[in-house]
Amino acid sequence: MTIAAASIIPATAQAWTAELPDPMDFGVVYEKIAFEAADTDGNNLVSEGEFARDAAAAFSGLDRNHDGKLTSEELGSPDPKKFAEIDANGDGYLTFIEIMNYKMKAFRAADKNNDNALSFDEMVSAVTAEVNK
Numbered sequence: 001m002t003i004a005a006a007s008i009i010p011a012t013a014q015a016w017t018a019e020l021p022d023p024m025d026f027g028v029v030y031e032k033i034a035f036e037a038a039d040t041d042g043n044n045l046v047s048e049g050e051f052a053r054d055a056a057a058a059f060s061g062l063d064r065n066h067d068g069k070l071t072s073e074e075l076g077s078p079d080p081k082k083f084a085e086i087d088a089n090g091d092g093y094l095t096f097i098e099i100m101n102y103k104m105k106a107f108r109a110a111d112k113n114n115d116n117a118l119s120f121d122e123m124v125s126a127v128t129a130e131v132n133k
């Protein structure tokens with residue numbers, strides 16, 4: 001998050017985004033923190049299972065009313081284009097399945113050497129690709 005972007009997000013949103021990785025954010029800001037948090041066995045690789053577990057934890061943290069769906073309100077101020085991209089059925093909610101489909105596609109795209117795990121470099125280049133898209 002740039003300083004300019006942070007200043008337009010309400011303080012309440014900042015408080016919870018500071019605690020949890022945003023499931024829509026592939027780690028643009030929190031790259032290293034997010035990577036280390038996801039790598040639960042500390043082998044410097046985020047496996048598919050670790051990645052999915054991390055996404056699930058982020059999802060349940062953001063789903064404040066626990067209805068199994070994320071609204072754009074629960075997400076703070078998501079990029080509307082990205083929100084629409086993840087919202088596969090266009091109903092204005094992001095379900096866990098929709099998020100996981102998106103995240104696992106990103107995971108596979110980022111896994112350059114096809115070992116079903118992301119190194120930190122692989123994750124960073126995925127983030128860079130996402131930002132420059």
Ligand SMILES: [Ca+2]
Binds near residue numbers: 040042044047
């Ligand atoms: Ca690991």
Ligand SMILES: [Ca+2]
Binds near residue numbers: 087088091092098
């Ligand atoms: Ca949906």
Ligand SMILES: [Ca+2]
Binds near residue numbers: 111112115116118
């Ligand atoms: Ca890999």
